[in-house]
Amino acid sequence: MAEPLVIKICGIKTSDMLETAIAGGADMVGFMHFQRSPRHASVEEIADLISQARGRIETCVVLVNPDNSCVAEIAALGPDWIQLHGPETPHRVEAIRAEAGVEIMKALPIGSAEDVAQVPAFVDIADRILVDAKPPKGADRPGGLGDTFDWSLLKALDPSIPFMLSGGLTPQTVADAIKTVRPFGVDVSSGVESAPGVKDKRLIEAFIRNARAAG
Numbered sequence: 001m002a003e004p005l006v007i008k009i010c011g012i013k014t015s016d017m018l019e020t021a022i023a024g025g026a027d028m029v030g031f032m033h034f035q036r037s038p039r040h041a042s043v044e045e046i047a048d049l050i051s052q053a054r055g056r057i058e059t060c061v062v063l064v065n066p067d068n069s070c071v072a073e074i075a076a077l078g079p080d081w082i083q084l085h086g087p088e089t090p091h092r093v094e095a096i097r098a099e100a101g102v103e104i105m106k107a108l109p110i111g112s113a114e115d116v117a118q119v120p121a122f123v124d125i126a127d128r129i130l131v132d133a134k135p136p137k138g139a140d141r142p143g144g145l146g147d148t149f150d151w152s153l154l155k156a157l158d159p160s161i162p163f164m165l166s167g168g169l170t171p172q173t174v175a176d177a178i179k180t181v182r183p184f185g186v187d188v189s190s191g192v193e194s195a196p197g198v199k200d201k202r203l204i205e206a207f208i209r210n211a212r213a214a215g
């Protein structure tokens with residue numbers, strides 16, 4: 001039997017929206033710890049959210065090219081996952097994984113066939129691969145921009161490599177994405193917001209409902 005689709009709602013900042021994701025049936029929530037993000041949450045806020053979520057839904061803290069002290073501070077909060085969403089090399093991902101002692105999801109930006117060719121180098125190092133839209137030149141952050149990418153590029157990926165899909169997904173597009181790309185899971189942030197950093201209960205519920213129906 002096929003594995004059930006993993007649904008991740010990312011950029012949660014409030015207790016209410018965490019409850020919405022849990023009640024809606026998401027598998028995983030993400031908390032951003034990156035100052036330039038409109039979804040940034042402090043270490044203290046993330047600690048409270050992880051406590052609220054523990055044993056109810058998987059938690060993931062998103063970091064961008066973190067130094068060792070940041071990794072240690074976040075790992076001490078006991079998330080299930082750390083998502084690395086910066087230009088971390090395979091060597092650095094390996095070191096962070098050893099340092100953190102939690103599962104690592106490596107986000108990889110996709111904008112060309114060359115980007116897809118980078119994916120296999122991370123497969124045996126990260127616990128999970130997340131593919132995302134490559135940000136435009138000059139973007140102030142490497143993700144969470146609501147941009148999508150040409151999913152047909154992923155046809156070049158070895159079909160035995162499981163991955164999660166992100167990048168501009170919305171309640172309206174997630175079913176098509178699942179049917180077209182056949183990812184292991186889906187991840188959304190901007191597409192379930194009414195304004196940057198402001199999650200919308202009805203959009204979160206609709207995203208989960210539509211993803212489940214398609215997956």
Ligand SMILES: O=C(O)c1ccccc1N[C@@H]1O[C@H](COP(=O)(O)O)[C@@H](O)[C@H]1O
Pocket residue numbers: 010011030032034036037038039062064085132141142143144145146147166167168169187188189190191
């Ligand atoms: O959300 C952000 O601001 C962000 C900043 C830096 C790195 C990653 C970020 N977001 C992650 O990007 C993907 C896709 O997001 P979207 O659905 O296109 O908005 C997702 O994992 C976000 O959590």
